[in-house]
Amino acid sequence: MIPEIGHFSLLIAFVFSICLAIFPMIGAQKRIADLIALGKPLVHANFVLLSVSLFCLAWSFYHNDFSVYYVAMNSNSELPWYYRLSAVWGAHEGSLLLWVWILALWTSAVAIFSRTLDDDDVARVLAVMGFISIGFLAFVIFTSNPFERTFPNFPIDGRDLNPLLQDIGLIIHPPMLYMGYVGFSVAFAFAVAALISGKLDATWARWSRPWTLAAWIFLTAGITLGSWWAYYELGWGGWWFWDPVENASFMPWLAGTALIHSLAVTEKRGAFKSWTVLLAISAFSLSLLGTFLVRSGILVSVHAFASDPTRGLFILIYLLLVIGGALTLYAIRASNVVSTHRYKLFSREVFLFSNNILLVVALVVVLLGTLLPLVHKEIGLGSISIGAPFFDRIAALWYLPFCLLLGVAPFVRWKQDKLSRLTGKLVSGLVIALLTGLTFYLALEIDSVVTMTAVVLAGWVAGLTLLELVKNKQILKISLSHWGMIFGHLGFAALVLGIAVTQWGTVEQDVRMKVGEQVVLNDYTFKLEAVDFVKGPNYSAYHAKFDIAQGDKQFDLQAEKRYYNVQSNVMTEAGIDASLARDLYVALGEQLQDGAWAVRVYVKPFVRWIWLGGLLMSIGGLLCIADKRYRKILSAKALNKPVGSQDETQVKAAQEVQA
Amino acid sequence: MKSIRVIIPIVSFLAVSIFLYKGLFSDPTDIKNANVERQFPDFNLPDLMDENLFYQKDSVKGDYTLVNVWGTWCVTCRVELPYMTRLRQEGVRIVGVYYDNAADAAFGEVNVEQTRLEVKQMLAQLGNPFQFNIYDVKRDLSLDLGVTGAPESFLVNPEGVIIAHRRGAIDERVWQKEFQPLLNSYSNQAKSQSN
């Protein structure tokens, strides 16, 4: 009964979505208040219906209702209850349901927080989001229904959740990521609504900004979590593999990062209007493309869902409608956009646009690197692989200009500035950068030019960001969004530093060890103390205890090799000793014939800085969004007109001095 | 100028879509074997049952030969043995290349006597399609053939050129579709020559 309620809610939500896509849009175009007024109730009803639907699926999982096919395939009565709940999004059908639920959540949020925006503008935005949700609901209902029953013969027990997904990281990683992907639909809807109404002014940019930031925060956190999860769960100490599915999440992130910067220019200066619209369309389009790549199975990937050409075809048609429609609209409308804003070559506008150029170039490289193997094969030239060696080469070319500009940009004034004004700061920045480089050179004896360059550049970015902070005499009065920028840029510096030092300094040892034997890596001694056989709720495992000694410091690490009974899968639980300076990483391999164990030991310097960077960037985003001017926009009716087009932080700083 | 610029995104998107569409109907894991239409690689390996008897490339030349890479540890190989035995009865020449489980082989010695026993039992049970079995001791021949797992099959023509390749089991459907036509065209050629 419960699954049928869930299914039925889905069907009603589908009908409501169709209404949502049609009536408010007609209302807004023909100025019919009754139709416009339909929008918000429909949105909230949709959210309630989809919540019911999601709840019903979770209920079926919780109560081990194996008459539901999806539950039977992805759960088991021995699975702990929290994994039974997270199994809701453990495979294709349920994760799609989560996708549409999150879309409904964002749509409801837009309906609630846009009270001060003109009704017809809100109606257009909601209608666009309704249109997006039609496609996904149809996809769930017609090709991937999670409520399908196994009657009359249902299994006594389920086939269990993929052991890879039985982990805290995987409980929160997909919802975070989806919040990010789907969150870009808001900026997309605002952009498309603005194209339809022709009101491509600073207003839509100002309204899109907090939503874009929110989505970006989730995506940043989601990707960081995913990378961290892969690191400790997959057992080979990797944190990024340039897998198509990773790329699929990275592309919207790059577009989103470019978008939050160009939105700043468009909002504050009214420049790059059509460019910003294009980015807003791209960020969500790339999220959709990612969904297609993951779920159609057209690329070889570690994380792909079960592939099915009909599903793929369905999404492809949907992509053509949504992305193709939006880009066609763009082609028709954007040529009319006239930019009145003027700026000189040495101005913040140009610096921010350079950021956009480099991010878009990176995006295109990732896109080509992901899709070109497909093209290569389709035109009959055979299969090729594009992976780390290629991307690393491009990255090494890319980060030099990016970091150089990133360091300088926050100092440069809008409209026009003089390089001579900044000379002093740039020299200080250079000194800090070189000192950072020297410190690392002496401490770690880095012998690679590429690594040294990256370290110096990280020092350059961090140094200049901090200088920019110090130049404000009253640090306590700096606005939150300014702090956000500082955290974001420091996070990026940490990321560059972490990547560079880890890539260069990781050492590994592939050994066979018997209990009591030890291996030395750098100045750490790893001794295999004991291997025990243990039983978990739904797995059995070999549990290895390693004693680590460095000088007279001693501690231990636990690593496991787990065997999951139902799916007969073997999983590695690595033993990790984490610190900012280095990670020690031990993974237990298979048992060998003479009683020894295959063991992999790594020392990874600075690897934590990669996720620290991601965390700092997310915090930066949070600070920006917490800034009170957004709360003003969201609450005060009067501010529907343009706020000052001056750089507000500067204005505020000036006012603070006056006060 | 501007109107050209604004249609760039939609045009590129449509171009990409064409390939996405085509990609839906091709299997990305289906990677062509590098050795097709090349000479069968040289080797010098012993018979599985008799370490003093050695085979070279000539052993698979002279007639159309189906070279089948297999192992007793491989489940799919069991599936194809009965059909291949039927093919042998129909006159197809099949040569086995015995492929040890690399995971076992990498971490310790393989017991050849044990393997021979298992092979005898399995062939007695499911049928023996093989004229003889080449023992790929270090799996070098398999690596030269670009084998990615067992079973894999190669059709070699009398001149020693690999003319067809298959990953996974051979069954009636696969044989009729991918291998039989090649044999037919050869026998037609032979006929027209003798005429």
Add this chain to the structure above:
Amino acid sequence: MKEFFKFVIFITSVFASANLLAVEENYPFESEAKRADFEALVQELRCPKCQNQNVADSNSLVAIDLKNKTYQLVQEGKTKQEVVDYMVQRYTQFVHYDPPVNHVTIWLWIIPGFICIFLVLFVLKRNRTESGSQITDPHIREAEAIFAELEKQSQLKANSNTTQEVDK
């Protein structure tokens, strides 16, 4: 103190390396250059059977064979490129994560480069035409005056807003 620590580390490492003899490395090398080549190669070579894993990370049969073969070839003194060529000869270009440069893959470089140039020209050109039009077009000058006025007003308004907030 520091000297003492160095001594401790030295002693433990001597002790440890004596003990290390018992532990067998799976792929021992005498030369560090060869070890580096080997480690780089197993990262760059793709397991042809797996979903998407390199040879180093995969435990599949063919990955183990490729890793052993790589080890053997590196030990024989083959260069990195020779090992890659050896593998590509047998397992096609798919086995190497670094694609060859041909008339299709060259676009991996051309398209991003082209987009970069295009966008740089875009920003340069806008910058030039707009500062040029400043002098010639009276309408823009007019609009500009209005714009400046608006800016001043909004600044004033923002000022009064903040003072109000401070007052509260």
